[in-house]
Amino acid sequence: MTSTFPNISISTERLVLRPLDEDDVPALAEMMNDEQVVAWTGVPHPYTGDHAREWITRLAPAERTEGRGIVLAVTEFLTQRLVGIVHLKDTDWHVRSSELAYVIAPWARGEGYASEAALAMAQWLFHDQDFERLELRTAAGNTASQQVAQKIGCISEGVLRNAWIARARTEDGTWARVRTDIIVWSLLPEDLAGVGEQLADANGFTSYADWN
Secondary structure (H helix, E strand, O other): OOOOOOOOOEEOOOEEEEOOOHHHHHHHHHHHOOHHHHHHOOOOOOOOHHHHHHHHHHHHHHHHHOOOOEEEEEEEOOOOOEEEEEEEEEEEOOOOEEEEEEEEOHHHOOOOHHHHHHHHHHHHHHHOOOOOEEEEEEEOOOHHHHHHHHHOOOEEEEEEEEEEEEEEEOOOOOEEEEEEEEEEEEEOHHHHOOHHHHHHHHHOOOOOOEEO
């Protein structure tokens, strides 16, 4: 039984999910310095080009080759512009379960790209890799991420109290660490029934095209 994900690309009507490359360094660094990303993730801040290059050339490839997950760039099909990233992590090959995380650039928010990319990853994971569970974890105050989980059919399973450290702006403009609860969401293969059609009706896109 395989213990690593293949090096793949996934296409939807509007997006291409592909491996990151060094040309993505400037856009990735800019995206990771956005205030919402800083607030809700644990990425270094400020996030430099060196951080982005290390993630692209060493850390992200190691996620796949070591069997822990896979990281894909999310790009617009027409413009090739970097929309965000999706990340399968903490993969358990025995249980056939993985956790999904995602980041969307500020200019691309509000277009349904996060849910489109997340749904494509879920469909690929369940249909092509024969996984049985996908998990998402969202900070209690991160309503945008919670909406994505709901749109792709996830079920809220409960709250991990005081389980994450977020960041918040202080009055002097610096960042302070703030403890927060985590909401745990799950998605099973049977939960996907009809989700693609509902998203297509709401956003005008076809959720899944092909992968290779």
